Amino acid sequence: MAGAGGGGCLAGGNDFQWCFSQVKGAVDEDVAEADIISAVEFNCSGDLLATGDKGGRVVIFQREQENKGRPHSRGEYNVYSTFQSHEPEFDYLKSLEIEEKINKIRWLPQQNAAHFLLSTNDKTIKLWKISERDRRAEGYNLKDEDGRLRDPFRVTALRVPILKPMDLMVEASPRRIFANAHTYHVNSISVNSDHETYLSADDLRVNLWHLEITDRSFNIVDIKPANMEELTEVITAAEFHPHQCNVFVYSSSKGTIRLCDMRSSALCDRHSKFFEEPEDPSSRSFFSEIISSISDVKFSHSGRYMMTRDYLSVKVWDLNMEGRPVETHQVHEYLRSKLCSLYENDCIFDKFECCWNGSDSAIMTGSYNNFFRMFDRNTRRDVTLEASRENSKPRASLKPRKVCTGGKRKKDEISVDSLDFNKKILHTAWHPTENIVAVAATNNLYIFQDKVN
């Protein structure tokens, strides 16, 4: 992590100074539903940034090489490739539409010149290969330059085709389609550290796939009861451990996390570890269960911790301690008194994601009114920032925002009742090694960088 300008710096403990870098997407007030971003993910090096939207498209941005002539300009992200990943489908048997919305994108570790990613909608996971072509062959014997076949009798001499440079073309092609394995809605995919397998999770089941094999998957978790009337809990997220290829976790709508070891049995219905924080009886309400539902679970890069996001907070768990989290960060506690309204307008069902920075010293998650929150685990400081076009001057520092919870509203504070609940930041991503964050605000993608990078 970069040190703060001036003064001594604590390892990983300095304050960030976030600045606006870029914003992608339409400026229009009218937001087309298909343009709403539903997934954001950096690749393993951070050079590529992928987004998925409700229209089933994937847009990949690539970071430009830093210009040595302008030492202060950091690499900008520009469009690298755009393709239609999923199309809307109709299940005739059940008379149901299948949405093309991209739920998750996960990059595979890069093994050669091409890039691979997995993208999924509610039902089908696809493996995409993104490759560059910057040369083409010229001087074929059997066809003209425009591709028309030549009459073989006219060929009087043979020549060897030569490769000539051409304008860079980035091609995306679907290499594998993993279909028909999920009855319920896929909410997570996670690539294993063995780089050969991955898991996909829906509301009731978790399946294990081999990246090369599309006609078979292994069901490793099944929580479907014999009688659906007995169903009280669903799977909300799942992830493989970053280093131990036999370990994965899945979270539930009741605020629990189960860690499973695939070596212990083929069907991991019995967990190895069970993480749950005891409920605080003084804060019990009709909405206690809904707000405890975990919307995202992410292992730290170190593999020692995991983070969960529920409606009002982010919790950090030590994998060796199942009884309670080691840290709890309040995202927007002022919403606790508004739960009834948020239940009525469905906001209480919003699923926020969360992410770690590269060194696991900071975590980030989104909120409403285009606010997002960052927590520094070392200094215990947190900040609320806003993604808005008003603060979008190049390299302009972001001003911390504050929500007024009651009493007199100070200048520059915003009251809870003035928050725009339609402007939600559900998807955020942090560059794997640098202090660059990508924030999806409805149909716009904001990129912020730390000033001292």
Place this chain on the structure above:
Amino acid sequence: MSLVEEKLPDPWRLELRSFSFRAGYAFNPSTKEAEDMGGLKRKHSDLEEEEEEDGKWEWNPAGLRSYQQALLRISLDKVQRSLGPRAPSLRRHVLIHNTLQQLQAAIRLAPAPAPPLEPLFLGEEDFSLSATIGSILRELDTSMDETEPPPNPVASPGLQDEVMPQADPVFLEALSSRYLGDSGLDDFFLDIDTSAVEKESTLVPPEPPHSLFCAPGSWEWNELDHIMEIILGS
């Protein structure tokens, strides 16, 4: 844990306040009773004034009851609305279903207030509510999972022979169909004849029937009949 308490813990108080602000109910601190403001929202300043008086007054069971019933209506409405061309979100359904069960349990536990503000959800109605709640997930199962045959509805063994089986599946189908979208579940409940129920308002509500099926000629049967009329008649 009983959710009906004379002195509610703080989060409850905050929740009720936010609800009453929206729904147009006002709590009169002197009479300690709920007054319907006719659907008008109070001004923000009124709410702020109230917050300063926090700790001086207590929420009464009547207010809690109307709150619970409103939540019940909202929840049932959600289930109704979520049935669209796309497969419904199982997570959402399960969460609403669990909330409905909590509400049902709380309403059952609460003694009926005198006079009852909304005598809709007392003991006898438990049956239709249970059937509704039970049907939510059952219907989801049959619509989403092609491999599993639709499970048979649960019934206690003794009463099964007495009951005409046609009513139950149709009732379930009616709930999950789009027909009721027009009539609205509010009308569904408002038309119920509550005269039998009102007499017993000062007593503890009678035990709900143990089985999901109902005997012909009973109050529940009439209610089902009424629903059928709405569906077929409209």
